[in-house]
């Protein structure tokens with residue numbers, strides 16, 4: 001009988017210690033999860049606040065593996081009714097970039113005066129062309145969101161970027177027609193902008209100030 005009681009007491013003790021351990025480890029797991037959530041949030045916010053338009057790049061193109069991830073992040077952007085009204089064409093072919101640069105220089109000879117001028121795409125070795133349907137109420141919003149996802153995901157991998165609206169009139173000019181055609185945009189799509197991508201050369205520019213008074217609560 002005594003032995004049975006001792007065994008019973010032992011079982012109760014083991015269960016009790018187990019419960020304390022479980023609740024301690026539950027708490028520490030929760031704490032660890034909270035800490036890593038805060039750390040992840042700080043990383044995301046830092047990524048957004050430190051992104052800058054980069055206008056000088058190393059010569060080597062962005063690796064196609066990394067660009068595939070950048071494209072995937074772009075395509076997971078919110079978009080109206082999930083119609084995905086965008087077309088993205090990534091170009092890292094030096095002949096394409098050099099030929100469009102030659103056309104742009106012909107049209108705007110002053111481009112050559114830019115410091116370290118190598119190409120019309122702010123010296124980027126990789127360029128994404130972003131297009132949306134000519135007739136679509138959401139295409140431009142969708143593409144804007146896609147573009148920012150692409151640029152932020154790129155930045156998180158150390159890849160710089162710069163939106164380039166100035167590319168559109170050049171690409172739409174008669175001289176650049178063969179290159180616009182090479183992009184194989186779907187029928188009825190218009191080129192909205194290009195995004196330069198590449199590994200930054202030199203210093204990252206300091207943030208351009210933002211006017212925080214442009215957004216506030218209404219009580």
Ligand SMILES: Cc1cc2nc3c(=O)[nH]c(=O)nc-3n(C[C@H](O)[C@H](O)[C@H](O)COP(=O)(O)O)c2cc1C
Nearest residue numbers: 051052053054055122162163164165166167193208
């Ligand atoms: C629609 C659009 C078009 C732009 N076009 C050009 C351009 O043609 N050339 C250029 O150097 N930067 C261009 N930019 C980049 C802006 O100048 C830049 O985002 C802005 O000055 C804020 O600087 P930050 O990106 O470093 O924060 C463009 C940006 C947007 C959103």
